[in-house]
Amino acid sequence: MTSVKTLLVIVLAAACSAVSAVELMLPAEGATVPLLSDGQKAFFDSSDEERLAKAGDAAYRADLLALGWYPQPVVFVWSGINSRKERLRFRIWREDDDVCVCDTNFVYLTTGRFEWDNFRVGCRYRWSVDVAGKGSATGSFFTEDRPPRLIRIPGVPNVRDLGGWRTADGRRVKQGLLYRSANLCENASECPGELPRMRLDDSGVNFMTNALGICTELDLRGPKECEGLAGSPLGQSVHRMEISSGCYSQMDEPWAKEACRKALELVSDEKNLPLLCHCSSGQDRTGTLAFLINGLIGVSPEDLVRDWEASALWKDEHDWFNRNNTYAALLSVIGKYPGETLNERIESYVKSTGFSEKDIARLRQLMLESD
Numbered sequence: 001m002t003s004v005k006t007l008l009v010i011v012l013a014a015a016c017s018a019v020s021a022v023e024l025m026l027p028a029e030g031a032t033v034p035l036l037s038d039g040q041k042a043f044f045d046s047s048d049e050e051r052l053a054k055a056g057d058a059a060y061r062a063d064l065l066a067l068g069w070y071p072q073p074v075v076f077v078w079s080g081i082n083s084r085k086e087r088l089r090f091r092i093w094r095e096d097d098d099v100c101v102c103d104t105n106f107v108y109l110t111t112g113r114f115e116w117d118n119f120r121v122g123c124r125y126r127w128s129v130d131v132a133g134k135g136s137a138t139g140s141f142f143t144e145d146r147p148p149r150l151i152r153i154p155g156v157p158n159v160r161d162l163g164g165w166r167t168a169d170g171r172r173v174k175q176g177l178l179y180r181s182a183n184l185c186e187n188a189s190e191c192p193g194e195l196p197r198m199r200l201d202d203s204g205v206n207f208m209t210n211a212l213g214i215c216t217e218l219d220l221r222g223p224k225e226c227e228g229l230a231g232s233p234l235g236q237s238v239h240r241m242e243i244s245s246g247c248y249s250q251m252d253e254p255w256a257k258e259a260c261r262k263a264l265e266l267v268s269d270e271k272n273l274p275l276l277c278h279c280s281s282g283q284d285r286t287g288t289l290a291f292l293i294n295g296l297i298g299v300s301p302e303d304l305v306r307d308w309e310a311s312a313l314w315k316d317e318h319d320w321f322n323r324n325n326t327y328a329a330l331l332s333v334i335g336k337y338p339g340e341t342l343n344e345r346i347e348s349y350v351k352s353t354g355f356s357e358k359d360i361a362r363l364r365q366l367m368l369e370s371d
Contacts, residue, residue: 021134024127025112026077027141033074034144035119039067040313041146044306051309055323061316069158069313071150073117078129078137081112086131090114095124095140101211118151118211119143120175121164147303148310149175153207155199158182158282158314162290163367165307167298168343172369177273179212180290182282182314183219184234188227195228208276209234218266218277220245220259220285234276241266245279247288248329251349252336261353263289268363283311283321288330295346297364304342 027033036044043051043064054060076090085107092102102116119125122145130136147164159182163175185196200208208214217232222244232240243263246256266272279285287308295304308327320326337348347360 021080022078022129022131022137023080024076024078024129024137024139026075027139029139030141032142032144034146035071035074035117035121036144036146036150037067037072040072040150043067043313044146044148044310048302048305051305052323056318056325058316058318061312061318061322064312065314065316067313069150069160069310070152071117071119073115074119074141074143076114076116076127078112081131081134086134089130090127091130092116092125092127094120095126096120101125120161121145121147121149122172123175148307150310150313151179151212153181153200153204155201155204156181156184158311160307160310162294162307165294165299165303167368168300169298171298173294173297173299174367174369176212177275177367178267178293179214179274179276180282180286181276181278183221183225183278183280184217184232185229187221187225187280188229189224191228196226198233200233205234209237212276213274214238214276216241216266216272216275218243218263218275220263220277220279220289225280239272245285245289247284248326249333251288251330251333257353260289260292260350261355264293264350264353264355264359264363267293268359268366270366273366281311281315283315283317284326287311291330292346292350293363293367295343296350296360297367298343301342 034041087105087107089105090102091100093100121143124140124142126138126140128136128138149161149164151159151161153159160180161175162178162180163173165173167173184200185198188196191197214234215238217234217238217240219226219240219242226242232238243259245259245263246253250256267275277286277289291304291308294307305327311321315321334342334345334349337345337352339345339348350360351357
């Protein structure tokens with residue numbers, strides 16, 4: 001007869017076997033994973049001189065479009081379970097604030113592979129695979145500290161986080177507070193006789209309101225573009241603000257300066273965050289506001305132009321939206337204002353709108369991570 005002691009050994013051995021059944025393979029423990037493709041990284045890593053020399057070149061812009069504006073997903077691979085009938089729970093947590101960013105259940109896939117994206121840059125994450133009765137395993141990984149943080153939302157192009165960039169003193173612009181994108185629905189002129197068509201499906205709305213936590217939508221388009229809209233396309237939980245904004249040569253106009261001040265006041269009030277700002281394409285008016293915000297809080301001129309140029313991953317307007325045309329016009333306006341550096345001249349321009357020194361200090365405190 002089998003002794004109680006022998007049975008206990010068998011039970012413990014079986015339990016240990018079950019726990020070790022799941023083996024995490026990728027990402028390797030403590031690995032740093034990329035969020036940009038090799039082509040995207042090559043584009044952002046190229047020198048300012050290289051990108052400037054190609055500005056307005058149609059073939060170059062076509063190559064950028066081929067890279068795409070979506071982030072590269074992180075691939076998760078595990079092994080150790082051989083049955084398709086097992087129910088599996090897969091989870092990912094962001095360790096900085098211990099937020100679960102993915103919690104899904106599915107029948108075990110024999111390939112043991114899962115993809116997820118829209119991670120923050122330069123962050124530590126942990127992930128786990130749990131199979132009832134078969135075991136579980138937990139691992140951790142880091143994401144590359146390489147902005148911009150591109151975001152995948154099917155239907156809405158040119159989405160990214162204003163955060164992730166570094167300032168001259170090494171601090172990072174906080175992620176998860178300010179987002180930029182193209183418009184969430186078509187312009188009124190594109191939908192004559194009907195309400196503007198939504199670009200988002202239910203899953204997109206859910207992701208923006210829950211995963212990103214958007215509570216304010218700042219629409220920088222003009223009244224004719226927004227005609228017919230009553231409330232935010234993201235639903236009643238999101239406060240919608242229309243501030244018809246200017247860009248480039250318009251920036252010196254009194255109405256454009258007033259719009260700039262109002263937009264800055266909106267984004268510097270914590271109760272309005274997280275906030276999504278957009279215009280039509282998310283490149284000109286939205287790009288101008290992003291340039292002013294990040295320039296004001298200390299992002300380098302080199303990274304300001306990288307963020308501005310990232311819109312080229314989506315839209316091919318090489319004869320309009322390029323360094324020798326629109327960005328040159330933006331710098332021309334800012335260059336009229338006093339300062340030894342681009343960041344100082346941006347601050348001078350912003351002060352000319354009525355946004356005070358105290359306001360600027362509040363925005364910097366809100367948007368920058370502590371040392």
